[in-house]
Amino acid sequence: MRFAIIIRKQKIDNPWQNYRWKPIEVIPDIGQFGKSLELAGTEQNRKVVGRFLERDDEGESWLFAGFDYHFFADEAEGYFLNITAPEPCWFVMWRLEVDYQDYLEPNSMASVINEDGAGIAVPHRLMLSYNEASRLIDGGESVDTAPLQAEMKSYLAEYVTANYKPEPKKRARPASFKGANRPAEPQ
DSSP: OEEEEEEEEEEOOOSSOSEEEEEEEEEEOSSTTOHHHHTBTSSSBOSOEEEEEEEETTEEEEEEEEEEOOOOGGGHHHHHHHHTSSSOEEEEEEEEETTGGGTBOGGGGGGOOOTTSOOEEEEEEEEOOHHHHHHHHHTTOEEEEEEOOHHHHHHHHHHHHHHOOOOOOOOOOOGGGSOOOOOOOOO
C-alpha cells in the first residue's frame, strides 16, 4: 500500500513561535499525483518527494509522496492499542529539514518561504503502531497524528483480529512466597 501525506504549516498565536507543522491527512497514493511524484519512495528514488499545494491566510500546505506501508506481525500489540483507542490514527514522524531542496520537486522550490531558516517539515515515516510511535518519541523524534480513514480502520481491525494474540497474564506471586534471600550464617 502506498500513501502520501499532507502536512500543514499553520500560523499560531504564540509569543515564542509564529507557526507549527502538523500532518493533516494521509491519502492513498494510486498514482494520481503525476509523473514527478510517481517514483518517490521506489527503487529508482528512495526519498520522499514534496510538492507545494496552497498558501492562505492561515498557513500553507505541502504534499509528500513515497510512503509504502507494510504490516509487521511483531507490531500487532501496537496496532491493537491504536485500533482500541477512542480515535485510531496514523502516526507521522517528521523532521525539520534545512536542506529541504533534496526533498522537493523543482517546481515547488519557488514556493518556499523560509524566513527563520528553520527549514521545512518533511515526513520520514508513516506508522499505525502505537508502540513504534512511542519508541520514536522516546528517541527524540517529532511524531504527530493524522486521522485514520474508515476504510483503513476496518483494514487495521481485520489485521489485529487475525494476528494479535494477547500475552496470557501471569499471576504475581506475593513476596512472602518467593523465599528469603539470606546470607549463609557462619557456624
